[in-house]
Amino acid sequence: AIIATLLGAGAIVAGATSKTRGLAGAGMGVAAGGGEMAQRSILAYQRTEEMTADRSAITYLNATGQSGLGMLKTFGRFQSALSLSGAQVDPYRISHPLPRERIANLEVLVKKSPYVDKVDPPALQQRHDMMRIKIAAYMGGQAAASRLMRKMPGSLASQYGAAQTSYLFGDLAGALAKTNALIKAQPKNPYFQELRGDILMKANRPKAAAEAYAKAVSLDPARSGLLSVSYGQALMAIGTPDSLEKAVVQINKGLGRDRENAVGYRHLAQAYGELGNIPAADLATAEGHFYSGAYKDAKIFAMRAQMKMKRGEPGWIRAQDIINYAPSGKKK
Structure with a gap:
């Protein structure tokens, strides 16, 4: 060429x-x-x-x-x-x-596969159906979720979809009742507890939401970072010094498993800010900008964080990494 x-x-x-x-x-x-x-x-x-x-x-x-x-x-x-x-x-x-x-x-x-006619186990199919309905509700809206629910009437996935759509489109009381019924059917499902926490947060009941998210975290075999971040967000909303300290711990745990969760860093920055730890808040803000692709803003906050940190400590080194970062094909 x-x-x-x-x-x-x-x-x-x-x-x-x-x-x-x-x-x-x-x-x-x-x-x-x-x-x-x-x-x-x-x-x-x-x-x-x-x-x-x-x-x-x-x-x-x-x-x-x-x-x-x-x-x-x-x-x-x-x-x-x-x-x-x-x-x-x-x-x-x-x-x-x-x-x-x-x-x-x-x-x-x-x-020619020996498994060509093998049918997926019912539990795996159920998980798949619930995932599809949740994606449909969030990405396609109520109509998209309803179309899927009509294909599997009476199933647990359909009930999950009904709870999700009620939550997303304003019927919090109905959503909570439907989610409680789901939890009764599968008390060890962490994602039903997560949905309960989401509903309670939207209803401005952070203490009850934190309890639901804590339950979700304890039940989750995959140790999802998103659940820990949601738990931390609910603890932040409680607003006491003790709950803010716990929020920092939970959000950091979540980010340790999901390093690129830009929204999680924003919550972490807010928690550090409310605790008065401004250098850590600036570094968390830098991380949030970094994982959002806003590298210029990330460098600005990383430099601000460094000015209040001891040279060579872990936070200072991470800030330096952000400052030194150059996107592929570009100069620093």
Whole structure:
């Protein structure tokens, strides 16, 4: 591509010098064509990587004893949607393979798998359904969640979706009643306790919310960082010095497991600020900006934090890391 651009530029200059329009035009074509070739080469590489990822997915499904038929069905839906849209797609100018190509790439592997007809365990399917309904409620709204709930009437996932939509769209009393029923059905489910905490926070009952989040944290086998941050946020809302100290501990625990939670750092900065620990508040603010991609603001707060810290202590070193950070391809 670079050679083509240089040759094209040379032809343009030669054409301009000799007042030969054809040569100049040809030079422009060569230069543009070089860029087009480079772009197509990159896109071809990306498509190959996607195909490799698809095949790896089948390898992982076989390793866990699961069927890959779901992938074929998903790509089949993509193909149907593409066909119905009537869009004309240039297969050489896209970053992902066309759905029909992905199906062809996987069909033989899926069908020769010993697990092709294996049905997922009910507990795994239930978790999956609850996840889908929660995503639908948050991303697609009440109508999207309702469409999914109609496909699984009476299920625990459907009840979870009903509680989520009640919470998100203003019926806090109804949401709390539905969530309490879910907890009665599955008392050891940490995410039902999380939802209870969310509802109570929205109802301005931080002490009860903190108790629900604490229960969620204690029940969570995955030790999710988000749950600890939510617990810390509820403790902050209680507002006593003791609860603020506990909030700092919980939020730091959560961030230790989820380093890139920018919102968590903002809560941590607020807690440190209310406790009067301004250097730590400035450093947490810097971290929040850093993980949000606002590197200039991150450096400003990191420098402010350093000015009030002892040189060489852990916080000072982390602030220096932020100050020294240069995004790829840019100078500090």
